[in-house]
Amino acid sequence: MSDGDSCRLKYFEGEPEVLAEVRQMWDEIFDDPEEFADYYFTEICKQNKILLAYKGDVLAGMIHLNPYEMQVEGKKELCYYIVGVAVKPEYREQGIMHKMMQRVLADMKKDGRAFTFLMPEREEYYESLGFEKVFHTLELDIDIAELEDEDVVPDDLSGEEGYYTKNLKDLHEERADILEHLSGEVNDALAKKYQIYAHRTPQYLEQMCMEHRCQNGDVVAVYEDGMHMDDGQVEERLAGMFSYDIYDDTMYVERFESFDDHVRYVLDAAVRLAEHAFCRRLVVTMSERHFCDDIANMLGVSVRMNDGYGFMALSLQGDDSLMSILHEASFFDEIV
Template structure:
């Protein structure tokens, strides 16, 4: 049976967590099950005896996406008991999860895969490569370091500082607030973490850094107000693909996509044919209206031949709207890679320029993703 656990049952999945993630310390697992998991949803599949054989945890975050702010699920803890693998249990759970998210009109979900090949068949694609930096010698010479706590009086000011740092560089990121910062401090405490602020001579915060790890000390995060104070740590920690996403409701997701400022028209009214083999509600021929504030999709009950014949012509909502019968034919995976700004549309089309309608150049992909949460 596949079902969502009641909060009082969350502890029942800890044995599977410990089996699947033996590298996690007891202190980290205590933090996760005692604090982090409380606001989450847990979907499980049980065998005939009621034993949990597969699970997926959905941890909610408020995520800024362009001009939108959505409560989205960060998927963690996906695991199947060792004696029950290769029987389709994980597929059953993930399919139920994706279907429920579509029903709830959640735009997308995301995860940090231990093995990307597990999730590619379910439509997940990479959208974020984790950069690795260290503080450069100039910053260490000119700034003074002070150890901080994230759950005290500085909680809100530090959250504001990070939000400003993120919003000035990226369009997709998890919003920091008091709850976020206090939870992050608990997470760091579970792994003997330390947080440091780097201040200039006026007392202004210029860089923000953390380290954690009981067995092996690692940098958890580093944000600096001036990019020249950072230097790539590519020798020890090369950039790596980190976060995969899956569009679960394409109508909701497209609300965040806007027209490029270089478009000669105030709006576009075009057609897109989307293929999604796992979520039928995303598939089909859609009328895509897009302007500088957002987008909307409306399902069309037409065939491609009728569109090419001009039988779909309708009066546009705004004078000067760019209207085209050139149809973008695209999979849900390609759509995510393109609109999250991870890959160029021409690359996804294997360099066949003729298959990409001209109007696609006027669609503004999301500019910058930064999702560095662990759980």
């Protein structure tokens, strides 16, 4: 019998002393800023599931299942995003991680979940469990100092191009119902291009804001400047959104969403924000589907590109047609 077979598995049941152990293990294994870990264990752990593995009375491993309401072919499905997969160093190579993964996959299948997804650290391991890479990302690494030297950083997007930006905090202060309105706009835009994506709600956007504000960042909406309608009203159109965090002199842009082929202007907005924050480097993670050759050429300087982690997914009910849709028409940008 392997050590994996001898370990005891149980789901976290809300015990404060157990959560403290889980937090300690998280801090020891993952290189997350304290502020982010505080947010995660205060907000996310109120709603997620955590499978724990014990060797005797000692916590040896964990898997976090974070719930998302996914839009799947026009219907809402509760699915789980697998994060925080970890085994303490002294208990590795004993089959514990594999036993935990088998348990959570079996439980989700039994509960009738359509699919599960994750951002892989080791693709080959998850491939052995049946996961497939369904969503590819690119990482654009831009030297802001080089942009300034070339004098190609735009001063403002609200000129001829007709674009402007606002962070969600400012929008919420201006209009109490803005998160309801904005989540609807994002859902409508995503539905035009994708059949599977996380359904946006005001709570989703609020959580998104908290996630990034604790890391010296925020969430930014990029708007196409208003068009005058026949009745004299001005119509604003959402061009895209992105979130960002700042560490030292580098801005990291994630959750990059561009609608109606406005990718250039959303990227322009990120570049301008990085310059105004006195960052010397900008790293943008975006869907491979957003990428076009113009992005590499538009700034007039070299843009270093690397493959991102992307997302892998597994159909829990063995639905081949669902996997095809995940490959061809899905959008993922969740972080935790």
